[in-house]
Amino acid sequence: MDKILVGLKRVVDYNVRVRVRSDGSGVETDGVKMSINPFDEIALEEALRIRERGEASEVIVVSIGSAEAQQQLRTGLAMGADRAILVNSESAPDPLTAARTLLALVEKEGIDLVILGKQAIDDDNNQTGQMLAALWGRPQATFASKLEFEGDSAKVTREVDAGLEVIEVDMPAVVTCDLRLNEPRYVKLPDIMKAKKKPLDELAISELNVEPAPAVTAVKFEPPAEREKGILVDDVPGLVAALKDKGLL
């Protein structure tokens, strides 16, 4: 295959304990560390390995969002992507708009395989890959933990509730990654320097003639219900007694 497209979303780093703003207007993102969505890093790693095995010639990373997402795209270039595209949009788009935007790029660039994270750890939506596959009229292989190519199709092992499911999909296709597909590489300093010379194109979402999807309105944000403070017991008899107390044993 020729080109692989990988989506990189800029999200609050997974180690940050997110807090809801006191006025309920959203979560606090000021001064918070931002990173590539961890599942997207796995997606990029997989694309790079496919290219390194000689099964693809080019890996393109794309982010849809504010100009700050350039940071994440530069990291993607440092990991080894060949070039980057930033689709400027005031805020991160909803999944359907994101899927429509990715479809426009897929058509513009002539993409053979799209690899995305199975979900972004901010909205936890788990939708964009499936939506892109639907709009594209192509197969989807979600929650992938193993990916092998055989001619014009791919064999994908998926992590499902029952265990591992294997499906075969014709190319082109959309794959979304689960955690155990691979372990992403670390970026080395010389690669960061090299990445500065790699192309990073910017375009406005309007240039792709993407129709924004009907809005889902966030009315208010609140912290989750807290659990009541628990007790500590000293030993196993204490634990058994506490469980009996609650009628659980």
Next chain:
Amino acid sequence: MSKVLIVAEHSDGVVNPSTAKCISCATDIPAASIDVVVFADNGETVATQVAALSSVERVIRVDNEANANSLAAVIAPQVVALSAGYTHVFGPSTTFGKDLMPRVAALMGVNQLSDIMEVLGNHRFKRPIYAGNAVVTVEMPEDQAVVATVRTASYKAVEGGGNASIESVSLDADLPDHTRFVEVMSGVTDRPDLQTAPLVVSGGRALRSEEDFSIIYELADALGAGVGASRAAVDAGYAPNEMQVGQTGKIIAPDLYIAIGISGAIQHLTGIKDAGTIVAINKDPEAPIFEVADIGLVGDLFNIVPELKAAVSE
């Protein structure tokens, strides 16, 4: 009046409990009538089981050989073909529903709502974001169908005692052949299903190895409990992927959850927030799991677990 269509999840001729939880969520929608659709190669037994669930008006049975393996790309166009006249189209937030429902929504040209945890009105819902560290109230557009997944841990399954009509329907939808089922590999187990078990025992990285993880199974068997694992334990190969509990694994709500050697990363805690009672056994008194535990015991799990097993076996 609202009309809800729920896509049933099933395997090997048995309806998945996630379906009864979706129905339960749908009963919270004001003045709703609820239909459930069963896609299968032969949906007779599943349709009969669904018809016996309470609150179901009508079961729609769509038999087609192509539906034998619940492939999202195959089922999605059929759901769309059926969706006319429905105000809401729901599926469970299991891997089946998460795979299918966004594809359905995109074909219908609407956004999808993930993980309904509370119904506030016909178009107003609550859902968790940021691994459950925030809850957002959303308003879906009034003039289009609400396509959504239901966070099954937020709902109790509806009871039996229903008597819905069953109607076989053949659909005129163009089904793709670009996606083919090969096989599913699952660990055969007689233990209670992790997603529905009232008691769950879960092990983490501190179990050290796949062999040592066996003490988790032994305690679980003594309690008649399902078995879960943290991401760290699954990544390390101590337990299979289908046992992972957390943000990206299974979200569960047992009456009793016993976390053993699990430090309690926020990504894990989001999977157990709805448990009735959380017990934490960990040698590190500073482990975050103790912040959410109802009952905590600090100590060496390799001493505690066998002793606990002996105590509950008595």
